[in-house]
Amino acid sequence: MACAVCGASILGGCQGQKESVAADIPQGQDEIILHAWSWALDTIASNMKQIADAGYNYVQTSPVNTCFVGEDGGRALFSQPDDSVKGKWYYYYQPTDWKIGNYMLGDRDDFKAMCDSARKYGVRVIVDVLPNHTAVDHTAVLPDLDAAVGGHENLYHANGFTDCVDYNDRLQCTTYKMGGLPDVNTENPDFQHYYMQYVNDLIALGARGFRYDTAKHIGLPSDPVDPKSERNNFWDVATGREAVKGLSLSMPDSLYIYGEVLQDRNVKEKEYAEYMDLVASNYGGVLRNVIAAGSTKADDLTNWQHPADPTQLVTWVESHDTYCNEHASAGLTDDQIRTGWVFLASRATGRPLFYSRPAGSTRENYWGTNRIGNRGNDEFYHPQVVAANKFRHAMAGQPENLVFAENGAVVEVERGDKGVSLINFSNADQALDLATFLPDGTYTDAVSGSTFEAKNGKLTGTLAPLTTYILYR
Numbered sequence: 001m002a003c004a005v006c007g008a009s010i011l012g013g014c015q016g017q018k019e020s021v022a023a024d025i026p027q028g029q030d031e032i033i034l035h036a037w038s039w040a041l042d043t044i045a046s047n048m049k050q051i052a053d054a055g056y057n058y059v060q061t062s063p064v065n066t067c068f069v070g071e072d073g074g075r076a077l078f079s080q081p082d083d084s085v086k087g088k089w090y091y092y093y094q095p096t097d098w099k100i101g102n103y104m105l106g107d108r109d110d111f112k113a114m115c116d117s118a119r120k121y122g123v124r125v126i127v128d129v130l131p132n133h134t135a136v137d138h139t140a141v142l143p144d145l146d147a148a149v150g151g152h153e154n155l156y157h158a159n160g161f162t163d164c165v166d167y168n169d170r171l172q173c174t175t176y177k178m179g180g181l182p183d184v185n186t187e188n189p190d191f192q193h194y195y196m197q198y199v200n201d202l203i204a205l206g207a208r209g210f211r212y213d214t215a216k217h218i219g220l221p222s223d224p225v226d227p228k229s230e231r232n233n234f235w236d237v238a239t240g241r242e243a244v245k246g247l248s249l250s251m252p253d254s255l256y257i258y259g260e261v262l263q264d265r266n267v268k269e270k271e272y273a274e275y276m277d278l279v280a281s282n283y284g285g286v287l288r289n290v291i292a293a294g295s296t297k298a299d300d301l302t303n304w305q306h307p308a309d310p311t312q313l314v315t316w317v318e319s320h321d322t323y324c325n326e327h328a329s330a331g332l333t334d335d336q337i338r339t340g341w342v343f344l345a346s347r348a349t350g351r352p353l354f355y356s357r358p359a360g361s362t363r364e365n366y367w368g369t370n371r372i373g374n375r376g377n378d379e380f381y382h383p384q385v386v387a388a389n390k391f392r393h394a395m396a397g398q399p400e401n402l403v404f405a406e407n408g409a410v411v412e413v414e415r416g417d418k419g420v421s422l423i424n425f426s427n428a429d430q431a432l433d434l435a436t437f438l439p440d441g442t443y444t445d446a447v448s449g450s451t452f453e454a455k456n457g458k459l460t461g462t463l464a465p466l467t468t469y470i471l472y473r
Contacts, residue, residue, distance in 0.1 A: 025348050026311055030396035031057040031256075032345065032389055033126065033353040034380055037320045038062055038077060038089055040373035041106035045117040047375055052121035054381040055389030058256065059118065060126040060211060060353070062089075062104075064111055065198070066097035066142065068135035073103055075372040077358060078324070089324065089372060093213065094135035094181070097142040098198035100205070104372050108205070115206025126209035126256065127202050131195050131234070132217050133181035148194040155191065157183045158227040168266040174219035175226045186218050187229035192237050192244040199238070203250045212238070212276070215259030220271045235275045258314045258351075263306070273308040280306050280313040280350065287317055287344070288329055291336045294426040295408035301343075302402060304350075315350040317341055323355060323366070330366045334379050335466040339423050342468035345388040346413040346421035348400035352392075356380050383447045387470045388421065394472070395419060403434050410463060412436065419472040422452075424463040432461045443471040 034056040036044050044051075044059055051059055071079065074086030092104050101107035106114075118125050134141050134155070146152045157175040160183035164176035177183050185191060199210070212218075219225070219232035236242035240252030249255075258277035261269060272278055282305035289299040304310045317340035318329035329337075334357070344352040356376030360368030368377070379385060395415035403412040409426035417437040424430050432452065436459035443452045443459075452461035452471060463469065 025397050025399070029311055029349050029351070030393050031351050032392060033058040033060055033314070033351060035060045035320065035353050035355045036062075037356050037376065038358070038372050039105075039356070039375055041110040041114045043373060043375050045110075045114040048114075048117040048121045048123060050381055052123050054386045055393060056123065056354070056380075058124045058126050058209060060209075061114075061128060063092040063095075063128045063130055063213070064100055064102060064105055064202075065092070065095045065130070066099050067092045067102045067104065068094040068096055068137060068140050069103060070094075075104060077367045077370050077372055079370075083370075085370075087372060093130060094137075095130060095133070096135050096140045097145045098131070098195050099144075100198070100201060111202075112205045119206060124208040124256070125206055126211055127207045128211045128213055129199065129202075130213035131184060131186055131191075131238075132214045133178065133184055136180045136182075138182045145194065149185075149188055149190045154188060154228075155184060157185045157229075159183070160185065167264060170219070170266065170268075171224040171226075174217055174223055174232075178214065178217055183217070185226065185228055186234040187226060187232055189244050192234065193247055196237065196244060196247050196249065200247075200250045203255070208251075208254060209256035210258075212257070212259040215272065215276075215278075216261040216267055220268055222268065222271060235272075239275050269307050273312050277312045277314055277351070278306070278308055279319070280304060280315045281319075282306065283313070284316050284318065284322065287340050288322075288332065290425060291317070291332060291340050296404050296411055296425065297408035301404075301411070310349040313350045314353055315344050315347075316353045316355060317344060318355050319353070320355055323357065327366060331363055333363060333466075334377070334382075338379065338382060338384055339425050339466055339468055341385055342388040342421055342470075343411060343413065343423050345385075345392045346395075346400075346415070346423075346470075348395070348398065348415065354380055354385070384468050387445075387447050388468065391415075391419060391421060391470045391472075401437065403436070405430070405432075405434060410434070412459065414438075417473060419470070420459070422463060422469040422471070424465060424467050427465045429465060430463045432459060432463055434459050438471070438473060445469040445471060 068091050070091040071086035076085045076087035077089045079086045149155045159176050162176050164172045167173050237244045240249035261272045261278045263282045286299040322329040358368035359374045359377050398416035401414040409430045411423050412434050413421045438454040440455050
C-alpha cells in the first residue's frame, strides 16, 4: 500500500508528514483498561454491563487488601479540617495485612461478587497490589502478618525506616522508606510465601491481572542486595518463574501483569520489562503537554519516550497520581482529556488505561462528591470515548500512520486503509485537509453525524473545537 503523500509503503514510512508506523502487531494490543478508581466493589459489580458495553476489556480496582483505618474510618476521598466527613483515599495504599477486604471498598464476598459479575459480561479484573510497604503507622500491622514473617522486625528491610533521599540510588530506591511508608523486605521468603497466598486467593475468586504499585521500589536481580537478604528474587516469585516454600503463582499464563515503574534517571526499564508490562509515564506527560497547548507542536507524539517495546506499555492521558497527588492533570477539562483518550485508544499499540475521575468533579472542585465508593463521573462511557474504544477493537492488527496538520491543531490516526480517527486538540473550528489512505468517498462520524470527503488521497471537512471523530471504510 502506498502513501498518498510520497508514494512510500505504509510500512516503510511517509516523507510528507510527521508519522509513526506500527506493523506486526501482536494479539492483545486492542485491549483497554478502565481504572475504576475508588469505586466500591459492589459499585463496580452493578456497573459491569455498562463497562463491558463501553468496550473495556479490563476493570482495575483500587487496592482491596486490609489497610490502615484512618480518621475514624471516614470515607471522604480527601477531607479538609473543617469537613464533617473525614478520610483520605490513600489509606488503602497502607496495608496492615495481606488479606482480601477493607473498610473502604468492600469485603471478600463483595470481591467475589464483583468477579462473578465481570465473568458474566466478559470483563477481566485487575487488582492494584502493593507488596512494597506497610502503613505509615507500622504499629497497626496485624498479628497474623507479624507471625508469618517470624516477628515484626523481620517484616522490613535493614534500612526500611530510613528515608529515601535519592530515588536514583538503587539501594535507597529499593530498600529505604518512601514517602513515610516503611519498606517491606520483599526478599524474605516468609513474606513472599504469605503475600503469594493473598495473590492466589485473589486469583481463586476471579482476579485475572495485577497492577504492581511502586514497582520500581522493588529490587531486580541486578540491584544491590539488602543486608537482610540473600538475593533479589521477588519478581521471579511474583510472576511465576520461581516457587517459594513450595508455593507458586496460580495461572501465570492467564494473567495480565504490569508495573508502576515511573520513569526517571537510573530506572531499569528494560530489566523490569523482562518480567511485566510497564507504564508509559513520560509519554503521558508528553500527551498532556500537547493537550494543554492545544497543539501537536508542543511535544513529540511519535516518540513513546520509553526503551521498552510499545507493545509492553500501559498508556494513559492521566493516572490517579497525576490527578490526585500534585493535581498535575486535574486542571485539564473533561473535553481535553477526551481528545487525548481518543488519540491513545486509536493507536495500534499499548494498552490504554482510562482513569475514572470522581463523580461531580469540576476544575474548581477536583474531589466532586468526595466519597469513596461512588461511581466516577460519566466520562468513561461518553459517546466519543465509547466510539474510540470500539474503533480500537475493530482495527485490531491494522498498522498505524499518524498525520499531523501543519498548524498543529489536528492529528489523523490512520489504521491501514480500514478507518481513521480525527482529533482536534484546539479550542477552535478547524478546516481539515490531510493526506489519507482512505478510498474516495463520503464518510460519516457515528457520534456527531458530521461528514468528511476523501478524494485523491486527501481528507477534507470541518472539525469542531476539542472534538473527535471516528470514520470507517
